[in-house]
Amino acid sequence: MSRLLFIAAHPLTAAASKTLTVAEVFLDAYRERHGADAVTALNLFAETIPALTGATFDAWKKIKTGAAPTDLPPAEQQEMARHNELLTQFLAHDQYVFANPLWNFFLPPVAKQYLDLLCVSGKTFRYTPNGPVGLLPEKKVLHIQSAGGVYDRGAGAVNADFAAAYLRHLMKFFGITDFSGIYIDGGDAFPQRRDAIVAEAKEAARELAAKF
Numbered sequence: 169m170s171r172l173l174f175i176a177a178h179p180l181t182a183a184a185s186k187t188l189t190v191a192e193v194f195l196d197a198y199r200e201r202h203g204a205d206a207v208t209a210l211n212l213f214a215e216t217i218p219a220l221t222g223a224t225f226d227a228w229k230k231i232k233t234g235a236a237p238t239d240l241p242p243a244e245q246q247e248m249a250r251h252n253e254l255l256t257q258f259l260a261h262d263q264y265v266f267a268n269p270l271w272n273f274f275l276p277p278v279a280k281q282y283l284d285l286l287c288v289s290g291k292t293f294r295y296t297p298n299g300p301v302g303l304l305p306e307k308k309v310l311h312i313q314s315a316g317g318v319y320d321r322g323a324g325a326v327n328a329d330f331a332a333a334y335l336r337h338l339m340k341f342f343g344i345t346d347f348s349g350i351y352i353d354g355g356d357a358f359p360q361r362r363d364a365i366v367a368e369a370k371e372a373a374r375e376l377a378a379k380f
């Protein structure tokens with residue numbers, strides 16, 4: 169049995185979001201095809217996803233210099249426990265589906281906050297004398313994202329979709345090279361094509377769900 173983590177970084181519901189509409193189609197088709205697999209949903213806008221702050225660095229410094237987690241003030245203990253919970257949940261899954269709108273050429277901030285908590289040496293990557301090595305080579309990722317404009321994400325392209333480029337890069341840093349994307353591009357730039365763009369993305373989602 170495979171475990172899939174659906175990481176949604178969108179403040180709205182599927183009724184108001186092309187990203188979440190297509191993600192729902194993917195998840196429905198995935199459940200139909202892989203009934204035995206467990207699917208967990210993590211809605212980043214509905215959860216506590218701590219940002220890295222001065223208090224975080226204080227807590228890390230104390231732990232690094234030998235403090236037990238229980239020596240930390242209650243707020244720092246709570247934050248460290250939440251980091252640990254989110255990282256443990258991520259590591260316990262085999263497949264990840266990230267779903268977000270493109271905002272100002274990047275991910276919604278809460279998605280960056282979440283990804284920051286996963287970058288832990290010894291858990292998702294480690295440093296070696298020959299450079300960093302990703303520790304999750306067996307996992308796979310699907311990125312579902314809607315953007316108002318159209319982006320060329322091909323190799324060598326001048327790509328202003330920093331969200332997709334960043335997520336792909338970070339997952340590669342974790343060792344994950346099995347990375348697919350469904351990009352629902354151009355609905356704002358070409359409103360007359362919006363329905364066709366979403367329909368194409370839904371079709372791609374159904375196809376991918378069969379082999380994911």
Ligand SMILES: Cc1cc2nc3c(=O)[nH]c(=O)nc-3n(C[C@H](O)[C@H](O)[C@H](O)COP(=O)(O)O)c2cc1C
Pocket residue numbers: 178184185186187188268269270271272273274314315316317318355356
């Ligand atoms: C705050 C904000 C920032 C946006 N920034 C971009 C952008 O940088 N590039 C782009 O192509 N579209 C941008 N858009 C448009 C959305 O990406 C687009 O409407 C997308 O289809 C939204 O996805 P959704 O239907 O899942 O909400 C932005 C929209 C908002 C609300």
